[in-house]
Amino acid sequence: MSLDYLARIEKAHFPLVVRQSHDVDSVRLLKAAEFITASVPRGTLNLAYSSEGEAVVFGLTELGERVLRQSHLPPEAPLRRGRHPLDDD
Numbered sequence: 001m002s003l004d005y006l007a008r009i010e011k012a013h014f015p016l017v018v019r020q021s022h023d024v025d026s027v028r029l030l031k032a033a034e035f036i037t038a039s040v041p042r043g044t045l046n047l048a049y050s051s052e053g054e055a056v057v058f059g060l061t062e063l064g065e066r067v068l069r070q071s072h073l074p075p076e077a078p079l080r081r082g083r084h085p086l087d088d089d
Helices: 002-009 021-032 062-071
Strands: 016-020 036-039 052-060
Touching: 002 021, 002 052, 002 062, 016 021, 021 036, 021 052, 052 062
Parallel strands: none
Antiparallel strands: 016 052, 036 052
């Protein structure tokens, strides 16, 4: 999933050169969602049926960072039945 890839590159040193085709596809999706700034040149190297490609990731956008923070939020505490002991009558 592309969000997993976003989490993997969060702490990378930018610019990050990506050469695996599945990583290039993730870069395309994240760039289209405006989660990262990147360059994915058009050409024979980045064809869909190729096993290799090339893209350069320049960094995460504010939106991408916010999405990562929201995806790492701890789960909410379970609801408790009854009244809180300090409630006034």
